[in-house]
Amino acid sequence: MKEVPNFNEADVQLREKIRKQGLSLGFDWVGFTDAAENLTHHHYEKWLDEGFAGEMHYLYKHSSHKASSQKVLDCAQTVIAVACNYFHDGTPSKKFQDSSLSRFSRYSMGEDYHLVLKERLEEFRKWLLKEGLASGFEQTRVYVDTGPLLERELAWRAGLGWFGKHSNLIHPKLGSWLLLAEVLIDTKIPPDQPFSGIDCGSCTRCIEACPTEAIVSDRQVDARRCISYLTIELKDSIPKQFRSKIQNWIFGCDVCQEVCPWNRKAPKTEDSTWKTRKGLKDRKLWDWVRLSQEDFSNQFRKSSVKRTKRKGLLRNVMIALSACFHPQALSGLQIGLKDAEELVRLHSVWALGFRKQKISTSLLWRQLRIETSEKVIIEIQEALTSKKKSSSKRERAWLLTRQVPLALARKHRLGPSGGNHPRSSNNRRTKLLQG
Ligand code: B12
Numbered sequence: 001m002k003e004v005p006n007f008n009e010a011d012v013q014l015r016e017k018i019r020k021q022g023l024s025l026g027f028d029w030v031g032f033t034d035a036a037e038n039l040t041h042h043h044y045e046k047w048l049d050e051g052f053a054g055e056m057h058y059l060y061k062h063s064s065h066k067a068s069s070q071k072v073l074d075c076a077q078t079v080i081a082v083a084c085n086y087f088h089d090g091t092p093s094k095k096f097q098d099s100s101l102s103r104f105s106r107y108s109m110g111e112d113y114h115l116v117l118k119e120r121l122e123e124f125r126k127w128l129l130k131e132g133l134a135s136g137f138e139q140t141r142v143y144v145d146t147g148p149l150l151e152r153e154l155a156w157r158a159g160l161g162w163f164g165k166h167s168n169l170i171h172p173k174l175g176s177w178l179l180l181a182e183v184l185i186d187t188k189i190p191p192d193q194p195f196s197g198i199d200c201g202s203c204t205r206c207i208e209a210c211p212t213e214a215i216v217s218d219r220q221v222d223a224r225r226c227i228s229y230l231t232i233e234l235k236d237s238i239p240k241q242f243r244s245k246i247q248n249w250i251f252g253c254d255v256c257q258e259v260c261p262w263n264r265k266a267p268k269t270e271d272s273t274w275k276t277r278k279g280l281k282d283r284k285l286w287d288w289v290r291l292s293q294e295d296f297s298n299q300f301r302k303s304s305v306k307r308t309k310r311k312g313l314l315r316n317v318m319i320a321l322s323a324c325f326h327p328q329a330l331s332g333l334q335i336g337l338k339d340a341e342e343l344v345r346l347h348s349v350w351a352l353g354f355r356k357q358k359i360s361t362s363l364l365w366r367q368l369r370i371e372t373s374e375k376v377i378i379e380i381q382e383a384l385t386s387k388k389k390s391s392s393k394r395e396r397a398w399l400l401t402r403q404v405p406l407a408l409a410r411k412h413r414l415g416p417s418g419g420n421h422p423r424s425s426n427n428r429r430t431k432l433l434q435g
């Protein structure tokens with residue numbers, strides 16, 4: 001291996017000692033690079049300029065910090081990059097063609113990697129300090145995921161693997177089911193060589209398999225289209241053009257990694273941390289619809305899934321139910337219609353409209369009478385007008401000629417078959433209409 005000048009054999013031995021310690025702490029791979037300028041920062045900036053980050057505003061704030069690891073720790077000399085293999089579940093994708101099963105991305109099925117890796121990094125940091133490999137606590141930093149570091153570049157420079165066309169880093173033996181983290185220290189350690197020699201070649205499987213066409217070009221993912229972003233990062237309603245493509249993914253997405261030939265022989269981890277937690281295996285979509293806030297907190301304690309909050313997860317469940325034609329799916333959507341969260345009702349309405357069943361039309365009409373949220377009322381109207389064939393002439397004419405204010409009016413007994421909603425007297429718009 002070609003070593004950077006000024007490092008002697010003792011330095012190399014020290015590096016191997018640190019690597020051994022990292023591996024003993026539960027990391028599956030440990031590599032070293034310097035803390036100098038990043039080589040792919042311009043790709044990152046271009047990605048932001050294209051708007052691919054969507055509503056992940058923190059990524060814009062971090063942008064200048066990501067130019068070099070020294071921007072986050074000015075005395076940093078070495079980045080120790082680590083990776084954990086979380087591949088625990090070889091479930092063939094075929095099984096999940098059963099649209100009634102809920103799918104979580106593999107990384108989220110066990111313990112929250114932010115917590116697990118952070119704990120291991122802190123152990124590593126303690127050891128490094130004890131060995132005198134950093135001047136003091138303040139001259140070190142540990143990061144997993146959320147810090148302003150270009151984690152994939154650092155791991156690539158430290159020799160882990162190459163950027164796949166889906167943009168995940170691929171190790172030639174471990175595949176891409178890897179989570180990345182780093183320790184920064186102010187000691188110079190001989191760096192490993194950046195990974196080279198293997199790449200994706202002419203393969204384009206991930207690009208073709210991506211359900212939402214999120215891999216817009218080689219190594220470029222438009223996050224706004226990615227199911228992982230839509231189901232986890234996006235807090236509000238999911239843009240309509242993607243809803244029918246999300247299938248039964250209710251937290252993240254693994255499609256691009258599942259089809260990758262480099263993952264065919266990926267070894268399964270022995271680490272029980274990543275194993276599917278109780279209550280997640282083979283769960284039907286409708287099993288989630290009665291989930292209370294308390295159930296959610298208990299089920300997802302110390303889990304990455306907490307990020308969506310209860311309402312985000314149920315929003316995703318409603319979307320997934322739109323494509324499931326088991327009788328229980330309809331009952332699930334009916335329960336969603338009654339959910340206290342507007343976001344959940346909104347997506348339940350959309351899903352019912354999408355199913356184009358006669359019964360959903362009557363459910364939507366019934367909901368229109370009692371619904372209090374303007375957003376949901378609009379969604380119901382859209383669903384009903386797009387289901388023209390199954391609505392009566394009178395209803396159709398009424399829906400087409402009147403927009404939201406009249407829907408509100410109807411809700412407050414001014415429409416053709418008025419309801420009698422107790423909360424109507426507080427509604428300013430209704431008062432105006434009545435006045
Ligand atoms: C924002 C983010 C997302 C976004 C955007 C993802 C994306 N591809 O950009 C969303 C929410 C969609 C996402 C999804 C996922 N994520 Co994510 N995510 C991040 C985060 C926080 C920042 C990534 C980022 O900066 N993206 C912007 C792009 C421009 O940067 P980049 O992805 O690092 O890409 C580099 C290369 O592609 C290269 N490059 C780009 N174009 C070109 C062109 C050429 C010619 C060359 C040479 C290089 C090159 O330069 C870029 C900068 O270094 C990182 C953690 C971190 N701090 O880095 C985790 C991270 C990348 N995610 C991770 C994971 C596990 C996932 C998911 C698999 C989770 C899931 N199953 O749902 C999916 C995978 C989706 C995918 N195909 O990427 C891991 C990746 C591990 C790995 N093996 O690579 C990370 C490192 C978290 C971690 N600590 O482990 N994620």
Ligand code: SF4
Nearest residue numbers: 210226227253255256
């Ligand atoms: S995670 Fe899913 S949606 Fe995102 S790029 Fe990969 S296949 Fe596409």
Ligand code: SF4
Nearest residue numbers: 164165200203206260
């Ligand atoms: S599926 Fe093919 S193109 Fe995509 S990352 Fe894997 S090897 Fe590369």
